[in-house]
Amino acid sequence: MEFTADIGLEVHVQLKTKSKMFTRAPYHYGAEPNTLTDPVVLALPGVLPVMNKEAVRKTVLLGLLCKCKIAERCKWDRKNYFYPDSPKNYQLSQYDQPICEGGEVEIEMLGASRNVMGEHRMVQLTRIHLEEDVGKLTHFANDSLVDYNRAGAPLCEIVTEPDMHNADEVFAFLTALRNNILAAGLSDCDMEKGQMRCDANISVRPKGQKELGVKVELKNMNTISGVRNAVAYEIKRQIHAVTSGEAIHQQTRRWDPSTQVTTKMRDKEESHDYRYFPEPDLMPVSIGKEQLKVLAKELPELPFDRQRRFMETLDLPYTLTSVLCPDKELADFFEEALEDTGGKVAPKAVANLIANDLLRELSGGEEEGRLPLSECKLAPAHIAELTLLVEDGVITKQIAQTIFTEMYATGKMPSTLVEEKGLQAHNDDGELESIVREVAADPKHEKAISQFKEGNTKAINSLIGPIMKATQGKADPRKIQEMLAKVLG
Ligand SMILES: Nc1ncnc2c1ncn2[C@@H]1O[C@H](COP(=O)(O)OP(=O)(O)OP(=O)(O)O)[C@@H](O)[C@H]1O
Ligand SMILES: [Mg+2]
Numbered sequence: 120m121e122f123t124a125d126i127g128l129e130v131h132v133q134l135k136t137k138s139k140m141f142t143r144a145p146y147h148y149g150a151e152p153n154t155l156t157d158p159v160v161l162a163l164p165g166v167l168p169v170m171n172k173e174a175v176r177k178t179v180l181l182g183l184l185c186k187c188k189i190a191e192r193c194k195w196d197r198k199n200y201f202y203p204d205s206p207k208n209y210q211l212s213q214y215d216q217p218i219c220e221g222g223e224v225e226i227e228m229l230g231a232s233r234n235v236m237g238e239h240r241m242v243q244l245t246r247i248h249l250e251e252d253v254g255k256l257t258h259f260a261n262d263s264l265v266d267y268n269r270a271g272a273p274l275c276e277i278v279t280e281p282d283m284h285n286a287d288e289v290f291a292f293l294t295a296l297r298n299n300i301l302a303a304g305l306s307d308c309d310m311e312k313g314q315m316r317c318d319a320n321i322s323v324r325p326k327g328q329k330e331l332g333v334k335v336e337l338k339n340m341n342t343i344s345g346v347r348n349a350v351a352y353e354i355k356r357q358i359h360a361v362t363s364g365e366a367i368h369q370q371t372r373r374w375d376p377s378t379q380v381t382t383k384m385r386d387k388e389e390s391h392d393y394r395y396f397p398e399p400d401l402m403p404v405s406i407g408k409e410q411l412k413v414l415a416k417e418l419p420e421l422p423f424d425r426q427r428r429f430m431e432t433l434d435l436p437y438t439l440t441s442v443l444c445p446d447k448e449l450a451d452f453f454e455e456a457l458e459d460t461g462g463k464v465a466p467k468a469v470a471n472l473i474a475n476d477l478l479r480e481l482s483g484g485e486e487e488g489r490l491p492l493s494e495c496k497l498a499p500a501h502i503a504e505l506t507l508l509v510e511d512g513v514i515t516k517q518i519a520q521t522i523f524t525e526m527y528a529t530g531k532m533p534s535t536l537v538e539e540k541g542l543q544a545h546n547d548d549g550e551l552e553s554i555v556r557e558v559a560a561d562p563k564h565e566k567a568i569s570q571f572k573e574g575n576t577k578a579i580n581s582l583i584g585p586i587m588k589a590t591q592g593k594a595d596p597r598k599i600q601e602m603l604a605k606v607l608g
């Protein structure tokens with residue numbers, strides 16, 4: 120029997136704000152445990168919450184980015200539970216009136232090969248609401264430690280419809296969502312720092328059956344590829360269970376990255392009744408139409424929209440755009456460099472230097488991870504000047520490579536390096552002619568030259584290398600060819 124899998128995600132994203140959701144205690148990653156707290160975070164008697172406006176603003180931006188319907192009015196609810204990660208015994212969240220409803224995220228599936236664009240489609244969202252994060256527990260053999268630094272940090276929860284059907288779609292969704300959020304500067308989305316966390320709900324049903332199967336919720340995945348592996352494993356496990364006549368029970372399972380399997384944490388029956396009720400100490404929030412118009416202007420161009428623009432209006436190949444566009448910083452760098460050339464250089468030449476040469480230097484030969492652009496000595500103006508020097512024939516493409524490495528290391532402008540090292544292209548025809556004559560006179564090229572004279576124009580290609588070498592790479596190969604033809608008649 121064939122099966123269809125249905126997957127819905129609950130993605131938690133920590134917003135980049137200076138202070139916490141309902142108090143002015145600061146929040147950032149990596150501080151000494153329990154140093155980012157105050158009476159509100161620790162829920163001492165008599166404290167009252169005060170809403171962080173910036174967190175609401177960023178959530179509305181996230182909603183607009185995901186094309187959600189932004190509620191005119193939303194409110195806060197208490198989600199009651201008893202666990203040491205929350206000193207209040209409840210979490211402030213939003214129950215029946217979230218800030219954002221509906222919405223969608225565009226995803227791209229893998230193409231047939233690296234230089235072919237994959238299929239695009241929309242993944243439907245259910246809602247996005249804002250809540251506060253909880254503390255972090257670390258368990259030991261006999262006791263546990265709690266760190267309340269994270270408690271009360273603004274946390275967006277993005278809930279999708281069960282609209283994904285395999286692990287690759289889940290991977291594509293999380294990648295696209297993360298790129299969009301990074302482009303808008305709403306969060307750093309570092310999964311390993313817990314800034315982006317994902318629970319995956321998975322069910323399977325016989326192909327053709329309308330109603331969805333019983334869902335299992337997966338937790339504890341801390342990389343996007345970890346989520347992909349966990350989902351792929353869980354779909355296989357459920358199909359295997361169903362075909363062996365076993366029923367799937369609603370439960371929560373934990374992904375173990377070291378053994379790459381999911382194991383049961385708890386059954387649905389053990390799950391909590393949260394007794395949600397409206398928070399009496401906070402007013403509902405209204406978001407006006409005028410405010411929405413102002414906020415909409417702050418949104419960046421979405422990475423996929425930018426990619427289409429680069430392909431359509433700048434005629435860049437898909438491969439280059441797929442390197443530049445997911446990373447807003449890199450795409451901005453490219454556009455600035457292109458602008459600096461004043462339209463005199465083909466966009467592809469500029470894009471190539473950034474997507475190939477610059478990234479190669481930034482990654483220093485490593486497969487994954489690279490230096491951030493902000494730590495690099497190059498500005499867009501360096502790239503622009505280098506492409507202009509080649510375009511104007513001041514240096515050859517070969518020399519541009521040498522200069523690139525040098526300017527990356529030193530931060531010196533390419534024109535300075537050309538001057539300092541005398542790397543100008545061979546524009547002195549007389550000098551080039553004498554080099555060409557000298558090389559052509561070498562008896563070892565006799566055969567090639569006679570073949571050329573008999574009409575085999577390609578025969579002299581073997582002379583270009585030695586001539587290039589004699590000019591120390593400073594002559595344009597096209598010019599060498601012209602000169603050779605002239606000298607050999
Ligand atoms: N049958 C299903 N198969 C796969 N995913 C599902 C299914 N039903 C719901 N989901 C997904 O699970 C997520 C949460 O669903 P839902 O709101 O129903 O449950 P919840 O908030 O986890 O709480 P509870 O499980 O107590 O209802 C959503 O992303 C939704 O798309
Ligand atoms: Mg939640």
Ligand SMILES: [Mg+2]
Nearest residue numbers: 129318320336
């Ligand atoms: Mg859930």
